[in-house]
Amino acid sequence: MREPGGEIPPGYSPSRNLPKEIKTILANCLAHGWRRFVETAENFPEECGYVLKLLGDVYKNDAVAKKRGIEGAVRLHFHQERSGPLMQNLHAWMQAQFAERKVEPNSSLGEAIRYMLKHWKALTLFLRKAGAPLDNNLVERALKRAIQHRKNSLFYKTDQGARVGDLYMGLIHTCELNGVDPFDYLTRLQENAKPVRSRPRQWLPWNHPRDPARPPPG
Template sequence: MRSSKTAMDNLKSMLVVPLSVTAAVTDDVIELPKQSEDAVQIDENLAPQFILAFCLAHGRRKFFEIFKFFDKECDFVLDIIGQVYMHDAHCKSKKYTPDQRLFYHQTHSAPLMQTLFLWLNNQLVYDLTEENNGLGQSVKYMLRNWRMLTTFLRVAGAPLDNNWAERAIKIVIRHRRNSLFYRTSHGAQVGDCLMGIIYTCQQNNVNAFDYLNTIQRHAISVAANPDLWLPWNYKQNVAELPELAQAA
């Protein structure tokens, strides 16, 4: 039986840590990293280092939460943002490149967002809503962060929201809660590695139980060539080795 230290090394080699900053899509499109986040206060000294893309879903949520009080106004906003998301889904289904996606949004989503901007602006300019009520606060939020909320109309590859990052954070938070019951720090460390592996399997539509059993059966091969036994390519190696296929 292999030592726990070796097993830990095997697990560590396969741990995938999600990044909070998305790398440039291509060097000729974007030279700076993009950071998608909620509309929080940004240090002016740090801002030039990033292309800021605020979360459009958070802007939408502010109107969704007050829908029962301002149904007509919120329905207008939600409908426009919904169409923008439909356009983004179309780009994903067609597997557009970042440049193709940008052109599609500029053609189809930019007019919608311009209409929304004028509507939001008119709500305050012509006193169509009280600026301190729920609707007014939501309108001011959108206008205050408009440029960052519409980065996807100017930068190839910029996301509409950061929902993927929030989903990843929830996995970590859930694990932190469960970690209160680990008896030792070593046990918690093993749990951290397992969390990363299981989440990586989930993101690659791989059965985590099958994957973990397979790499334990063939720990020697995994230690020798860990890059060939990752969640997204381990089945190919199992199929190529008859003895492994029988064991699996």
């Protein structure tokens, strides 16, 4: 993770291709660990159910923090107090599975546990670093959208058409990130073309009212 925010997925070298003066903090995506247990839950329902319940409670805590608008150091303390014990219990349970030989290390469950233990420090950065996210899902969704747009771009006839498509993709995704309905937003831009031209900053997606019943910004 680069200061002050951002996240690096598993397998990526944080120092690769980055200037030496940029400090990096490695953060792994907790959702990647989650998925490994989901994928093997059919074969180990009881064990995976226990892990997924604990991780689910951690995500519930994060959802509560977001709903309350808790950020920074306050969010960090919130997770340390509520999610810290859950993650400690999970770590102890996973270690016990191998120590007590309850799980074969080369089984799908064993591999899921080994992945979590190997990346534990980076997976739990949100318990030590203010602002560290639980996962990288937001960035991954954004990358998938760009890849999808690249495929669709094969059908543009002109460079200008491609530029317009890029513009709309950026606007639509920015609307979604800000909880704004893209169709409603683009419709309002068309209906208020003159005010948009005179005061464009006030019509950016994050200044657009989330409730369509509210008047346009500015």
